[in-house]
Amino acid sequence: MSMSVSRVAGSSLPAQLLHHVTRRRHRFYGAVAVALLLFSVAIWVYGGFDRGVDFITSLPRPPPQSPPQHPHQQPPPAVPPSSSSLAGSSSTHGGHPTQTSPAAKATSSSDWRHSSQSPAANVSHGIPPKIWQILLPKKPTNQKFIPKPEILEETPSWLVMNTDYAYTVVSQDGGDEVVQQYFGDDPRILDAYTKMPNVGMKSDLLRYLILEAEGGVYSDTDTVALKPINDWVPAHLRDKVSVVVGLEFDRRDGPAWADILHDVQFCQWTIAAAPGHPVFRKMVERILSKLDELSAEHGLPIEQLKPSSVEVMNSTGPAAWSEVVFHQLQEFDNTITDYRNLSYMTEPRLIGDILVLTIDGFGMGQPHSNSTDDGSIPEAALVKHLFKGSWRGNDKRSGDAEST
Incomplete structure (x- = not known):
């Protein structure tokens, strides 16, 4: 140099x-x-x-793991990030913000979805991390419906047990949006939902529609969560389960009940499911058919019907639900020929992709059906139903028709 x-x-x-x-x-x-x-x-x-490019989110990232698909399960729709909603308030739960939107503003499809990026979305079975409860007014109203706070006094058990799950309480506006958004192209469903003769039947139909469209866990507001939802399905079955149902009645060797139509009956106060399972479409079709039958039998339009408790049970309620589930189980296993084939169960039973729980799973604390009713909480218990909205014996679908 x-x-x-x-x-x-x-x-x-x-x-x-x-x-x-x-x-x-x-x-x-x-x-x-x-x-x-x-x-x-x-x-x-x-x-x-x-052009509106987001230079952060557009960077390549590993694709999220999707729940396993089953031969009887339709693939769920793409899930953009969403918010949980609870009467239009905002809170922080489990260290994760829970954004909420007023029912009057419930117009975006994202309000009804939960992000697949959520930690809870990676549970190993196909049931998405969503909890649904329903609060409908006794009669449709043009005024903003504000339910009584005490109706949701059991809700904390669901939130504490299931952090990172999206929780949504669906009221009148939200229910209308779900039906319009997912089933707006089916005038039969729109007509039936709008004209349903009482709030209990309307709530029944709505829970089936929500689970068909969104999946997750539906549970009545008078239920208490006893174990985390992630623990409901045994580890060795999690890649095989798309629906979880529990018994509410098992006749066993006892006498028949006048208002229980089957020897074994499934509850519908709590149901867990992956979206798109065929059992829900079959249930909706059964409801539509039964409403037409009741209308023809009584010579009245649907909205003027005053169905008895048995008619409610056999059109939208647990008797109808039990028949649809039973027939679905028969499709999976042709050795099931009678409801009593499901009696005396001592452990959960997987039939096809439906996990059937024992009586204590969702039905502990009852004075029948060999349900544990000594004040203790059995190991098999996942949910306790408090029967605050019991309607049997008074021909009403709900003691407090605001809650279901």
């Missing part, structure tokens, strides 16, 4: 001038190249912002 400098220093004046000009020219070209590069980057970034 020193020899080169000495040669330049000892050369003639023209040679020295040529050397300096060459160095400056190289620097100039280098500066121009850098400037062009920066200008190109600036144009790209500006154009991206102008």
Whole structure:
């Protein structure tokens, strides 16, 4: 390097001038190249912002794990991030913000979905991390419906047991939105939901529609969560279960009940399911058919019907639900020929992709059906039903028709 400098220093004046000009020219070209590069980057970034590109979320990331699909389960729709909703308030739960929106503003499909990026979304069975409860007014109203706070006094058990789950309480506006959004192209469903003769039957139909469209766990407001939902399905069955049902009645060797139509009956105060399971479409079709039968039998339009408790049970309630579930189980296992094939169960039984729980699973604390009723909580118990809205014996679907 020193020899080169000495040669330049000892050369003639023209040679020295040529050397300096060459160095400056190289620097100039280098500066121009850098400037062009920066200008190109600036144009790209500006154009991206102008097109609304999010340069953070558009970066490549590993795809989220999807729940396993089963041969009897339709694939769930794509799930953009959503908010839990609870009477239009906002809170923080389990360290994660729970955004809520007023029912009057419930117009976005994202309000009804839960992000697949949620930690809870990676549970190993196909039941999404959503909890649904329903609060409908006794009669449709144009005024904002505000339920009594005490109706939700059991809700904390669901929130504490199931952090990171989306919780939604669906009222009149939200129910209308669900039906319109997912089933608006079926005038039969819209007509039946709008004209349903009482709030209990309307709530029954709505829970089946929500579970068909969204999946998750539906449970009445008078239920207490005893174990986390993630523990409801045994670990060795989690990749095989799409629906979880429990018994509310098991006749066993006892006498028949006048208002219980089957020897074994499934409850519908709590149901867990992956979205799109065929059992819900079959249930909805049965409801539509039964409403037409009742209308023809009584010679009245649907909205003027005054169904008895047995008619309610056999059209939208647990008797109807039990028949649909039973027939679905028969499709999976042709050795099931009678309801009593499901009697005396001592452990959960997987039939097809439906997990049938024992009586204590969802039905502990009852004075029948060999349900544990000694004040203790059995190991098999997942949910306790308090029967605050019991309607049997008074021909009403709900003692407090605001809650279901």
